[in-house]
Amino acid sequence: MKNFNEESTVKEIVGRINQLKPDSKALWGKMTVSQMLAHCAIALETTLGDTKLKQLLMGRLFGKMALKATLGPKPWRRSLPTAPSFVVTDPKIFDQEKERLLAQINRFTKTSPDDIIKTVHPFFGVITADQWYQLTYRHLDHHLSQFGA
Numbered sequence: 001m002k003n004f005n006e007e008s009t010v011k012e013i014v015g016r017i018n019q020l021k022p023d024s025k026a027l028w029g030k031m032t033v034s035q036m037l038a039h040c041a042i043a044l045e046t047t048l049g050d051t052k053l054k055q056l057l058m059g060r061l062f063g064k065m066a067l068k069a070t071l072g073p074k075p076w077r078r079s080l081p082t083a084p085s086f087v088v089t090d091p092k093i094f095d096q097e098k099e100r101l102l103a104q105i106n107r108f109t110k111t112s113p114d115d116i117i118k119t120v121h122p123f124f125g126v127i128t129a130d131q132w133y134q135l136t137y138r139h140l141d142h143h144l145s146q147f148g149a
Helices: 007-019 033-047 057-070 094-110 129-146
Strands: none
Touching: 007 094, 007 129, 033 094, 033 129, 057 129
């Protein structure tokens, strides 16, 4: 399983982000490419502790079971539900959101595992640094695939 603690994986994701254009069209879903970049940046900002979210009730009940499937080998389903705090519906400026996401990726790669595990995932709860690295890769890979990158 690829994860965001490997330099080659980070380079792959950054290269795929750089393939995106302001007019890249989604293969599924409602977000524009600029909204997707913002959505991914918000997720990383939350991972880095910029925003503190409590674990959702559904996550407390089913998070640990769902984590295994989420990190498993199967691709994520298209148009999965998104937690309200990660939904982006307002127009965004492509270049600004791309720069924002790349900055958050840079921050994330420089953050120690001890600091990463301080963040409680809003659905899965307390997870290991390796799970954060895998989840980050899977999330970015899912959305880049959404836009053909």
